[in-house]
Amino acid sequence: MNVNEIITEVSASLQRIGGIGQVFLVACGGSLVDMYPAKYFLESEAAALQVGMYTANEFVCATPKILGANSLVIVCSHGGDTPESVAAAKLARERRAVTVTLTHNDRAQLIEHADHNILYAWGNDTNVIDNPMAIILSLCVETLRQVEGFAGYQDFQQGLRQINGVIAAGRRQVAGRCADFARRFKDESLFYILSSGASYGHAYGFAICSLMEMQRVNASAIHSGEYFHGPFEVTDGETPFILMMNEGRTRVMDERALTFLEQYAGKVEVIDARELGIGALPPSVVEFFNPVLFYSIMCEYRAALADIRHHPLETRRYMGQVAY
């Protein structure tokens, strides 16, 4: 079943008891990052429909009282066996919520606790609309449309048709920059990643997954709007900042950060969604697609960094290597 069919069936099954009242987005690490754009979308666009986003273990330890038969719980795990995520889906079912799971592993334990499971595509050669970030966003857009309507629905569908092409062109556009970035930043031990709006989650994701986990390099995400309320005091000539500039309503915050960084920071790398052509998407929904673009573009940056540092992206010293 596709996204539309899944949500249609979920809505129908809950019709008798008032339909979908809450959407819970539950996962860990990189998979949780893939849920942030959907959280941002619903917080911005929804009226009655509630949304909550949780790292799976917290969802299990401190379960929202409202979790129940009117809840749609979306759980994502790439390998599909992350214990906290499996436990979250199991708990959701026990509380009579409807679960939609996403995984890349068709034998995942997660699927045992799914009312609907989506086996997603993965890798640079896939269409990003078949990857978890876009699928989860689509699930929430479809849910909003069916629960209370969403005026930007057709524009969003057009965005889905356009984004992969924007990304393909963007990848070619940054190829040279990635190599240059890797040369300039290969010996850095700490990076700050800035962004805003729908992309803040990916600033966090690039920090904890691409740098901390995959490169064993210190990193921290800062919201472009929060930067001026404390964090900017560490800005200097030596500390590297990566700024992902959004197209859309929150761009003004990214631009303000850029102006400050250009004056006071010595090492800045800017990835600008507008310059990379995302403006081709409908204005009413373009902001929700910024992180989809950034994810693919930043994969090029991290690959170049991994290559020049001779630290393969798969290298781990703890994850899957020791007991924890």
Next chain:
Amino acid sequence: MNVNEIITEVSASLQRIGGIGQVFLVACGGSLVDMYPAKYFLESEAAALQVGMYTANEFVCATPKILGANSLVIVCSHGGDTPESVAAAKLARERRAVTVTLTHNDRAQLIEHADHNILYAWGNDTNVIDNPMAIILSLCVETLRQVEGFAGYQDFQQGLRQINGVIAAGRRQVAGRCADFARRFKDESLFYILSSGASYGHAYGFAICSLMEMQRVNASAIHSGEYFHGPFEVTDGETPFILMMNEGRTRVMDERALTFLEQYAGKVEVIDARELGIGALPPSVVEFFNPVLFYSIMCEYRAALADIRHHPLETRRYMGQVAY
């Protein structure tokens, strides 16, 4: 008017149109940190009542569609003139929402956009229940009680009566540790701050305010539950970690992080709310008070660090010093 009277008046004024439907918590930096426990509380305990937390500039740039006459918008700014926060309160009023503002400055611009303003007490010699974190939490507890009821209400009131005493004893208990911490960590250039549940916001707050802003030291907050999904790969013998261990439902996540840190991290400072006596509070609400305790305790830690580093907590190079 006290918290109870304010919410009673707000509820009464919205009776005719269905009462309070959403609570928006809006501020910047340290004031936003003070709102996190209230966000965590409502996300955990509320059924129909919705909650959203926003850095003020994002609230203004990407205003939630639902913001309107049924919205209670709580805005906090210590100096009361933070442009983004003043703009957020102004916008909320324009959208016919009810605003409750908190500030320490009785001549603050913020007050011009307040339906109700709370002038709060500040400083080590004040009772923490008169400080913004506890006041904002109380406003949300009172709102939940009046909108849909809260079974733990009496326990929460008891917690408010007890927490200041727990903190006073805790301060004495850690005095020696703070001096020792400062000696051991005075030359560190990067700290990771871990916590979970209601205290995650304060892990972020200690990182961006106490360390980045007030000490010009690099720092990053990590959720204890997320630590194992990427961040822990940077754990080594040299990188300092500060773990704030909660009493209550999410403690299990903090304990798991502690077990790992004790085995693989060389530099760890643990602040344990249970050991500091917070268990004296009613079990049904104790978790919501962890960050109130941690805030006061961590003020002792940062003061010791500022002292030994000869870097006064008031020192700024950008904030209020340059244009941005």
